[in-house]
Amino acid sequence: MSDLRDLYQEVIVDHSKRPRNFGKPADVHQHADGHNPLCGDTVTVYLTVEGGKVADVSFEGRGCAISMASASLMTEAVKGKTVAEARAMFEHFHRLVTGKDEFPDDALDKLAVFEGVRDYPVRVKCATLPWHTLVAALESRAEAVSTE
Amino acid sequence: MNAVAAASKIKRPFDVARIRADFPILSRTIYDKPLVFLDSAASAQKPRTVIDVLSRTYENEYANIHRGVYYLSQKTTDAFEAARETARRLLNARETREIVFVRGGTEAINLVAQSWGPTNLKAGDEVVLTELEHHSNIVPWQLLRDRTGIVIRAIPVDETGALDLGAYAKILNPRTKLVAVTHCSNVTGTVPPVKEITRMAHAQGALVLVDGCQSAPRLTVDVQDLDCDFYVVTGHKLYGPSGTGFLYGKGELLDAMPPYQGGGGMIRRVSFEKTEYAEVPHRFEAGTPNIAGTIGLAAAMDYVMDLGLDAIERHEAKVLDYAHKRLSEINSVRIVGTAKEKASILSFNIGEVHPHDVGTILDREGVAVRVGHHCAQPLMDKLGLVATVRASFGVYNTMEDVDALCAAVQKVQRFFG
Numbered sequence: 391m392s393d394l395r396d397l398y399q400e401v402i403v404d405h406s407k408r409p410r411n412f413g414k415p416a417d418v419h420q421h422a423d424g425h426n427p428l429c430g431d432t433v434t435v436y437l438t439v440e441g442g443k444v445a446d447v448s449f450e451g452r453g454c455a456i457s458m459a460s461a462s463l464m465t466e467a468v469k470g471k472t473v474a475e476a477r478a479m480f481e482h483f484h485r486l487v488t489g490k491d492e493f494p495d496d497a498l499d500k501l502a503v504f505e506g507v508r509d510y511p512v513r514v515k516c517a518t519l520p521w522h523t524l525v526a527a528l529e530s531r532a533e534a535v536s537t538e
Numbered sequence: 539m540n541a542v543a544a545a546s547k548i549k550r551p552f553d554v555a556r557i558r559a560d561f562p563i564l565s566r567t568i569y570d571k572p573l574v575f576l577d578s579a580a581s582a583q584k585p586r587t588v589i590d591v592l593s594r595t596y597e598n599e600y601a602n603i604h605r606g607v608y609y610l611s612q613k614t615t616d617a618f619e620a621a622r623e624t625a626r627r628l629l630n631a632r633e634t635r636e637i638v639f640v641r642g643g644t645e646a647i648n649l650v651a652q653s654w655g656p657t658n659l660k661a662g663d664e665v666v667l668t669e670l671e672h673h674s675n676i677v678p679w680q681l682l683r684d685r686t687g688i689v690i691r692a693i694p695v696d697e698t699g700a701l702d703l704g705a706y707a708k709i710l711n712p713r714t715k716l717v718a719v720t721h722c723s724n725v726t727g728t729v730p731p732v733k734e735i736t737r738m739a740h741a742q743g744a745l746v747l748v749d750g751c752q753s754a755p756r757l758t759v760d761v762q763d764l765d766c767d768f769y770v771v772t773g774h775k776l777y778g779p780s781g782t783g784f785l786y787g788k789g790e791l792l793d794a795m796p797p798y799q800g801g802g803g804m805i806r807r808v809s810f811e812k813t814e815y816a817e818v819p820h821r822f823e824a825g826t827p828n829i830a831g832t833i834g835l836a837a838a839m840d841y842v843m844d845l846g847l848d849a850i851e852r853h854e855a856k857v858l859d860y861a862h863k864r865l866s867e868i869n870s871v872r873i874v875g876t877a878k879e880k881a882s883i884l885s886f887n888i889g890e891v892h893p894h895d896v897g898t899i900l901d902r903e904g905v906a907v908r909v910g911h912h913c914a915q916p917l918m919d920k921l922g923l924v925a926t927v928r929a930s931f932g933v934y935n936t937m938e939d940v941d942a943l944c945a946a947v948q949k950v951q952r953f954f955g
Contacts, residue, residue, distance in 0.1 A: 394953070407954075
């Protein structure tokens with residue numbers, strides 16, 4: 391069972407069951423929808439950027455433990471960071487889960503729990519879906535969400 | 539009845555150990571654990587006889603068919619055409635020419651939609667599907683709708699996954715031209731009463747296409763008894779090679795249908811002014827087909843007919859019943875699809891655990907199941923589900939496979955409990 395524990399670390403199981411920063415804020419500034427058509431996972435990331443920093447971030451969605459935990463831990467990780475730092479963090483994270491970095495970057499902090507994903511190639515998309523959606527939300531403009 | 543004939547009627551007992559020995563892949567391990575293969579509904583494993591026929595064809599008796607005057611071409615043509623007769627026997631079709639070889643179930647349905655469809659349907663005509671259908675029996679009709687303006691309607695399912703025949707009776711009307719229905723749901727295992735569905739459609743003057751991709755490997759099929767107009771079979775779920783399959787169509791319907799694809803092999807005479815098409819079924823078989831694959835499919839059909847479809851059905855029903863019982867005893871398991879008439883396909887969920895996580899954990903136990911929406915999103919939407927875990931059983935599955943599945947499911951519970 392130890393190898394499965396590498397994937398489903400306690401922190402991941404915990405965040406998948408009790409996702410942090412889950413829900414839609416009263417005031418939506420920027421947002422984006424992410425969808426994995428292969429498995430049906432969906433995630434929406436809500437974002438408030440002030441002075442070049444991620445002032446607030448939350449998400450909603452349905453999906454597997456890996457995608458939900460990734461979204462939850464991502465919101466904790468990027469809150470308070472500059473937009474450039476958040477993007478750099480995704481770069482590091484992507485290299486970690488695809489096995490391109492042998493050791494997790496210190497900057498990843500708690501996100502290092504996703505290291506085990508590299509041994510499950512079909513699950514990499516689950517871990518990265520929230521991050522791709524975050525990037526899309528960063529690139530969306532406030533006007534674009536007025537249809538909400 | 540003489541003694542020989544009587545003896546041939548006596549079925550050998552269904553010997554699963556012997557059957558398992560026919561499938562080389564079942565002796566391998568996955569992560570050092572014995573393979574427990576519960577995904578035959580996605581694609582079945584292949585018996586030695588099929589693998590051998592493929593090798594033998596390529597090593598000894600292969601050339602293009604219906605072309606050459608030389609020995610090898612004639613022998614290969616004979617084997618390919620013998621496969622057509624084997625397919626006829628499997629479905630008890632009236633005539634061998636009623637079997638059209640295609641690349642699989644999807645192509646068979648597209649053939650009917652694109653050939654029969656525009657010739658026989660006009661804007662406002664109705665094609666009736668069901669909420670059980672696989673995307674391959676939905677999307678071809680939507681493509682046809684975009685071209686012709688037909689209307690698509692769907693027979694609803696009830697909470698058990700059975701079709702609501704009362705609703706079907708109300709859907710049928712003089713504009714109904716075709717009813718396209720699965721003979722076995724790939725998600726819930728539901729076996730709809732296709733004979734009754736056909737009778738009701740015919741009473742209204744509509745034709746019936748039956749998607750038999752999941753039923754042909756599991757149930758005795760008699761297209762003359764069902765009286766359906768088209769029947770669709772894919773090879774790879776029937777223990778045959780992928781890229782094979784066939785369409786059954788009533789002879790007089792096929793005769794009246796224009797070609798589906800143009801090319802070599804489907805013509806009688808070509809000039810730049812005019813082309814005369816070949817007779818049925820060759821008219822629908824443009825280009826070089828999957829020759830060795832189709833000959834291999836014949837070996838697969840012989841294999842299941844030797845075992846006996848009735849014996850296969852009984853065996854799989856026992857495994858299914860046991861799986862239903864064992865999984866129901868695990869309190870977090872919810873079975874999806876409890877229709878009375880069901881074949882050996884079993885969908886379920888474990889508490890709030892996402893099926894993809896279940897699939898990953900089961901895989902590490904050597905248990906191969908399908909997880910996801912199973913290419914049946916309208917059914918998932920109707921049942922209010924994003925995905926399910928699906929175990930499906932074939933001729934080689936045993937009660938021990940079910941025990942391994944249940945042990946792995948309990949491991950999932952421990953992880954996420």
